Amino acid sequence: MQKLLILAALAATSAVQPVLAQPAPLANPSVTVQHRDLDLSTEAGAKSLDRRIWRAVVEVCGSAPDYDLQGKNDVRQCRADTRQLASEQAEQVIADAARPQMIRVSSIRK
Numbered sequence: 001m002q003k004l005l006i007l008a009a010l011a012a013t014s015a016v017q018p019v020l021a022q023p024a025p026l027a028n029p030s031v032t033v034q035h036r037d038l039d040l041s042t043e044a045g046a047k048s049l050d051r052r053i054w055r056a057v058v059e060v061c062g063s064a065p066d067y068d069l070q071g072k073n074d075v076r077q078c079r080a081d082t083r084q085l086a087s088e089q090a091e092q093v094i095a096d097a098a099r100p101q102m103i104r105v106s107s108i109r110k
Contacts, residue, residue, distance in 0.1 A: 030106035031056040033086070040097040049090055056105040057083045078109045 033052050038045040061078035064071030086105045093103060 028106050028108070029060045030104050031059050033103040033105055035093065035103065040094045046090075046094055049094070050087075053086045053090055053103065053105060054083065057086060060105055060107040061109065062107075074109065078107055081108050082106070 033049070033056050035049050035052065038048050040046055040049060057079050061075050061082055064075050066072070082105060085108065086103060089103045
């Protein structure tokens with residue numbers, strides 16, 4: 001009987017251990033978009049910055065599998081909201097192109 005209890009305890013701890021070992025996801029992941037190498041006073045520089053921002057938005061918002069419609073909608077909304085915030089920062093940076101600054105893109109996913 002005692003051996004059975006020991007085996008049951010070992011089995012229970014073995015089953016729980018992998019769940020505890022997984023790292024918690026970041027609440028609001030963020031990426032810094034570098035732009036010091038771009039000439040933001042030109043249209044080409046501004047377009048390059050926009051492409052970099054989009055890649056950062058895709059990275060911080062992640063993706064959802066095709067079968068998860070709610071997840072797809074959440075990702076789509078995250079990308080729209082995050083891009084809007086990042087674009088506002090980019091507009092300010094382009095206006096202040098003389099001063100080097102970084103743009104931080106953070107997911108606003110709840």
